[in-house]
Amino acid sequence: MASTKIAFIVNPHAAAGSAGKSWPRIEALARDRLGPFDVFFTAGPGDATRLTREAISRGAETIVCVGGDGTLNEVVNGLMGEDGPLRPEIALGFIPRSTGCDLIKTIPIHRKLDRAMDTIKNAHTRILDLGRIRYQDRGKRPSYRYFHNIASFGLGGEVDERVNKTTKALGGFLSFIGATLVSLLKYDKKRIHLKVDDVFDGEVNVWNIAVANGQYHGGGMLVAPGAQVDDGLFQVTVVGDLTLPEVFLNLPKLYNGKIYQVAKVSSFVGKRVEASSDQQVLLDVDGEQIGTLPVVIEIVPRAVSLITAS
Numbered sequence: 001m002a003s004t005k006i007a008f009i010v011n012p013h014a015a016a017g018s019a020g021k022s023w024p025r026i027e028a029l030a031r032d033r034l035g036p037f038d039v040f041f042t043a044g045p046g047d048a049t050r051l052t053r054e055a056i057s058r059g060a061e062t063i064v065c066v067g068g069d070g071t072l073n074e075v076v077n078g079l080m081g082e083d084g085p086l087r088p089e090i091a092l093g094f095i096p097r098s099t100g101c102d103l104i105k106t107i108p109i110h111r112k113l114d115r116a117m118d119t120i121k122n123a124h125t126r127i128l129d130l131g132r133i134r135y136q137d138r139g140k141r142p143s144y145r146y147f148h149n150i151a152s153f154g155l156g157g158e159v160d161e162r163v164n165k166t167t168k169a170l171g172g173f174l175s176f177i178g179a180t181l182v183s184l185l186k187y188d189k190k191r192i193h194l195k196v197d198d199v200f201d202g203e204v205n206v207w208n209i210a211v212a213n214g215q216y217h218g219g220g221m222l223v224a225p226g227a228q229v230d231d232g233l234f235q236v237t238v239v240g241d242l243t244l245p246e247v248f249l250n251l252p253k254l255y256n257g258k259i260y261q262v263a264k265v266s267s268f269v270g271k272r273v274e275a276s277s278d279q280q281v282l283l284d285v286d287g288e289q290i291g292t293l294p295v296v297i298e299i300v301p302r303a304v305s306l307i308t309a310s
Contacts, residue, residue, distance in 0.1 A: 006037035007055035009048050009075050011067030011098075019066060019097040026066060026095065026113060033121045037064075042071065052078025053086075062091045062307075064120060068098020069149060073286035076130065076304060080146050085303055093120040093307040102287070103149050106214040106229060108309035119309045128229045130303040131213050135283055137291040147286045148304070150217040150224070151297060153275060154190050154208035155239075157282025157289050159218060184247060192277045192293070196236050197270035205241040211273050211297050212237060217287070221254045226267075232301045233269050240264040273297040 008030065012020025030037065038058065040051035052063055052075045065075040072094055079086060095116045096104050103109070107126070110116045130146045137143040187207070194209065195201045210217065212224030212235045227235040242250070242264045250262045259265055275281075276294035283291050 005058075005060050006034055006062045006064060007052075007058070007060035008037055008039045008064045008066060009042065009051050009055065009071070009078075010039060011042045011048065011071040013042075014067040014071060014098040022097070022113075023066070029113060029117050030064075030120075033117045042067075042074075046074065048074030049078040056087060056090065060090070062093060062120075062123075064093035064095060066095045066097055068096065068101050069103055069287045071098065072103065073145075073147060073149075073288065076148050077146050079304060080130070080300075082144060084300060088305070091123060091125050091305045091307055095120075102216040102218070102220065103214055105216040105220065106149075106227070107306065109306075110309060115309070120307055123307055124310065125305040126230065126308045127302045128304045128306050129213055129232060130300045131211060131234065131297055132300050133283075133285060133295055133297045135291045135293070135295045140292075143291065145285060145290060146300070146303075147213070148229075149214040149286050150210050150212045150284075151286075151295075152208055152210040152217065152223075152284045153192070153281050153293055153295065154206055155184070155187055156208050156210065156218065156284035157292075158187055159284070184244065189241065190277055190279050190281050192275050192281060194238070195274040196268040197272055199270060200268050204238055207239040207242065207247065209239070209275065210237045213299075217284070218254075222257045223254065223259060224267075225257045225259070230302070232299055233271060234273060234297070234299055236268040236270060236273060238266045238268070240266060271299045 042048050048071050055063060065072045094109050096111050110119060130148055131151055132146050133151050134144045189205055189207055191205050194204050210223045212227040213229050215224050215227045216222055223237050224235040253259050253262055260267055274296050281293040282289055
């Protein structure tokens with residue numbers, strides 16, 4: 001690692017500003033464990049993508065993201081072009097510092113700073129798949145984006161919008177569960193046309209559909225227990241036409257891995273997902289609300305080398 005050019009992409013606003021406050025300690029430990037490196041600080045949405053590409057243009061061979069899943073998503077997008085990785089040999093490190101950090105519930109990356117830094121120093125990599133989603137942005141313009149964890153549409157997008165308007169001072173779990181409960185009371189189920197490879201093609205009345213590369217989203221909801229980040233497949237979870245009392249009765253199953261025991265929840269496995277609706281349906285992509293249906297989502301196998309603990 002000492003001979004590798006390293007660049008840190010730091011979101012100082014992550015975790016309600018605590019990432020910025022703890023940066024001096026992170027920086028001192030990183031310089032001790034890793035040697036010299038470049039630092040880029042984000043100031044707003046999209047910066048992490050732009051700064052990652054700037055770091056690559058300066059010759060960075062390892063990119064370390066300091067922030068949460070939203071910042072990591074932007075860094076991942078900085079590593080990718082529309083047709084795939086810009087430089088497949090670049091390694092990606094992650095120091096989790098934010099509200100949800102759902103990816104680290106699927107992949108062994110330590111939240112504790114000392115251990116996270118040792119993981120980066122050891123530089124053991126695991127090659128992850130990504131999802132590529134083509135969608136309409138908030139200006140109704142055709143767009144594309146990559147995601148490392150989960151893209152969902154329906155209630156997930158509504159929850160994202162609500163969470164991202166709060167301070168998140170209560171932390172990931174309480175911020176997301178609070179926003180979920182409020183959204184449940186205000187949300188109307190959506191009628192969506194869903195197609196998953198050649199295994200399903202039909203209309204569904206749903207609360208939410210999750211297209212999962214990782215297993216968790218929404219601050220700890222175990223929405224896709226069988227998902228694996230490197231098997232070349234999505235696990236698609238459809239939370240169907242439950243009544244509101246049924247939703248509240250089964251809410252614990254969203255967190256304990258028993259979601260598929262709910263009668264009106266179904267699951268599919270595939271590489272390509274298409275969805276559209278006559279209604280406005282908001283998207284959730286790695287915890288960010290970025291636009292609306294229609295979408296086409298495709299798996300991009302073996303796209304990113306992520307530094308992990310094992």
